[in-house]
Structure formats: structure tokens, C-alpha cells
Amino acid sequence: MKPELVEQIKKMRNDGVATNVIARELGISTWAIFAAMLPEEEARTRRVWNSMKQRCLNPKNTRYSTYGGRGITVCERWKSYNNFVADMGLRPAGLTLERKNNDLGYNPENCVWADWATQYANKRPPTEAWIAGTRKRFVLFRGQKVGIREVAAVAGVAPITIWQRWQSGLRTDDGLLYGRANFTSRPLSKLWPMPDRSERDGLVRSWVALGLPKTAISQLLDISKGTISRILRFSPQERARRTTGGANMRAKTHCPHGHPYSPENTILYRGSRFCRTCKKLETNAREKRTKRYLRESRRAWTKEYLKKKRLARAAVKAMLAGNGTREAKG
Numbered sequence: 214m215k216p217e218l219v220e221q222i223k224k225m226r227n228d229g230v231a232t233n234v235i236a237r238e239l240g241i242s243t244w245a246i247f248a249a250m251l252p253e254e255e256a257r258t259r260r261v262w263n264s265m266k267q268r269c270l271n272p273k274n275t276r277y278s279t280y281g282g283r284g285i286t287v288c289e290r291w292k293s294y295n296n297f298v299a300d301m302g303l304r305p306a307g308l309t310l311e312r313k314n315n316d317l318g319y320n321p322e323n324c325v326w327a328d329w330a331t332q333y334a335n336k337r338p339p340t341e342a343w344i345a346g347t348r349k350r351f352v353l354f355r356g357q358k359v360g361i362r363e364v365a366a367v368a369g370v371a372p373i374t375i376w377q378r379w380q381s382g383l384r385t386d387d388g389l390l391y392g393r394a395n396f397t398s399r400p401l402s403k404l405w406p407m408p409d410r411s412e413r414d415g416l417v418r419s420w421v422a423l424g425l426p427k428t429a430i431s432q433l434l435d436i437s438k439g440t441i442s443r444i445l446r447f448s449p450q451e452r453a454r455r456t457t458g459g460a461n462m463r464a465k466t467h468c469p470h471g472h473p474y475s476p477e478n479t480i481l482y483r484g485s486r487f488c489r490t491c492k493k494l495e496t497n498a499r500e501k502r503t504k505r506y507l508r509e510s511r512r513a514w515t516k517e518y519l520k521k522k523r524l525a526r527a528a529v530k531a532m533l534a535g536n537g538t539r540e541a542k543g
């Protein structure tokens with residue numbers, strides 16, 4: 214619910230307006246008003262509890278097939294919200310309800326509060342996706358094709374949320390998805406600013422330990438796989454000793470092929486300089502290769518076509534000749 218709406222509800226309640234009148238005025242349910250009046254901790258705990266019941270017990274829920282439908286149930290005790298809170302406590306910010314054993318239901322022994330990266334590591338493989346269909350779903354993130362689970366792990370929301378937002382077009386022109394819970398209208402990159410070096414290295418180590426694919430890590434953090442291996446290979450002290458912070462590269466005035474790094478000849482991309490002349494040469498060479506390939510394949514095709522035509526003609530000729538003789542005999 215939008216903060217402005219919550220403010221408005223609170224104001225009307227303080228003015229002594231009856232709940233049903235507020236509901237009618239604002240076009241929302243009385244339950245929504247009740248939820249808006251709850252402290253944030255309480256509200257988010259109720260949301261989790263409610264959606265747990267929905268996906269396990271309500272056959273009309275879109276996720277029922279991967280929960281209730283495959284025998285994941287809510288224990289009798291937890292059908293009461295108060296028992297649930299007594300066992301689990303209020304939901305800590307950013308954490309979600311995680312089942313330790315994915316094949317068992319929701320009960321005090323099998324549940325903990327966990328972050329999405331941990332949940333991601335414990336999930337069933339994507340081929341058995343909880344989303345309808347078996348294909349892995351991708352979204353565009355920082356210009357790369359990334360699995361929604363990877364994006365969700367970083368954004369700290371459920372993969373289904375990422376997918377729903379993607380489908381409903383909540384993205385910038387270059388493909389970045391918007392927001393986390395409550396639709397903050399911020400692209401994920403802003404929501405999750407680039408961590409500093411030591412923080413980033415720590416993230417890489419913990420994600421590798423969780424079993425997140427290296428491709429995903431490199432895409433999400435905007436670093437190369439080489440950097441990831443170096444992070445894993447060397448201790449932080451060794452890394453600091455080895456790196457010059459890019460000073461060697463910055464000191465260079467010309468590209469490896471001898472073109473100057475002048476403003477008009479330099480492309481800045483991800484903080485690195487690239488030579489425009491070299492890029493142009495590469496592009497031209499690639500276009501030349503493509504054209505040659507097309508020319509050659511067209512030539513080969515024509516050759517093949519003419520050959521077939523010649524053979525067909527010969528066959529017709531032979532057939533006509535054969536018929537001719539048979540007719541002559543008849």
C-alpha cells in the first residue's frame with residue numbers, strides 16, 4: 214500500500230471516521246484498513262502468514278500447484294496467526310519464511326526466517342520451476358540476460374515478484390526492473406548500489422559458497438569471471454598487494470595498436486577506455502566476413518540449384534525418350 218494512502222487512512226481514523234465509511238470513500242477493503250493501521254513488523258508478518266496459507270490451502274491460488282498441489286501443507290497449529298507468531302516471532306525486515314526441507318510442509322520444526330540468497334541456494338533446480346512451464350525465465354538486467362532467480366536474490370524479493378513486474382512492463386527503457394516491495398519506482402541498480410571493493414569481495418565469496426553460478430555473479434556485480442577467480446584465489450591482503458588500482462592502465466596514452474586515447478578516439482565503458490579506431494576496424498572486418506559468408510553461401514546454393522535443375526531436365530528427357538519408344542512399340 215502506498216505511504217500516502219496509509220497516511221490518509223491514519224488521518225481519517227484519528228478524525229474518528231468509521232471504518233466502513235473510510236473503506237467506501239477510498240475504495241478499499243476494511244481488511245486493508247486494518248492492515249494499514251498495523252505496525253510495519255506486524256503487517257509484514259501477517260502478509261507472510263497469509264500468503265503461506267493461500268498457496269498451500271487455496272486451490273485457486275496461482276502458486277497452489279507447487280505448494281498445496283504437491284502436498285506442502287500448513288500444520289494445524291499454524292492455521293492460527295497467534296500460534297504462528299508464538300513459534301516464529303515477528304518477521305525480521307528483508308527475510309522470508311524458508312522451509313529447511315523443501316519437500317516438507319510449514320511447521321515449527323521445518324521453518325526459519327532466511328534471506329533470498331539462502332532460499333535461492335536451497336531451491337529445487339530451475340527445470341522444476343514453480344512457475345508454469347519448464348523453461349527458465351530471463352529478464353534484462355544491466356544489459357545482460359539474467360535468470361529471474363539471480364535478480365531476485367540480489368533485489369531481496371521473491372522471483373515471482375520480478376517476473377510479475379517484468380510481465381507488467383515495470384522496467385526502464387534499457388531493461389532495468391523497477392523496485393522492490395511497495396513499488397518504490399527505483400531501478401534495481403539504484404536500489405542496490407555498487408558495493409565497495411571489500412564488501413563486493415565478501416559478497417562474491419558468500420555467493421560462491423551458496424552455489425550461485427559464476428556467470429550470474431559476474432553479471433550482477435558487473436565484474437568479469439577473471440576477477441571472480443582472482444577474488445577466490447587470493448587473500449584480501451594479497452589482492453591489495455597485487456593490484457595497482459588501474460594506475461598502469463591509466464598511465465597509457467595509446468591503445469595496444471598505437472592509436473592515441475584522445476577524447477574523440479576514446480570510448481568510455483564501465484570505467485575502462487576503448488579505442489574507437491580499433492573498434493571501427495573490428496566492426497568493418499566483421500561486416501566483411503559476414504558479406505563474404507553470405508556471398509559464398511549464395512554461390513554454393515546457386516550451384517546446387519543449377520545442378521538439380523540439370524539433373525531434373527535430363528530425367529524428364531530420358532522419361533520422354535522412354536515413353537516415346539514404348540508408344541512406338543504399342
Ligand SMILES: [Zn+2]
Nearest residue numbers: 468472488491
Ligand atoms: Zn586502436
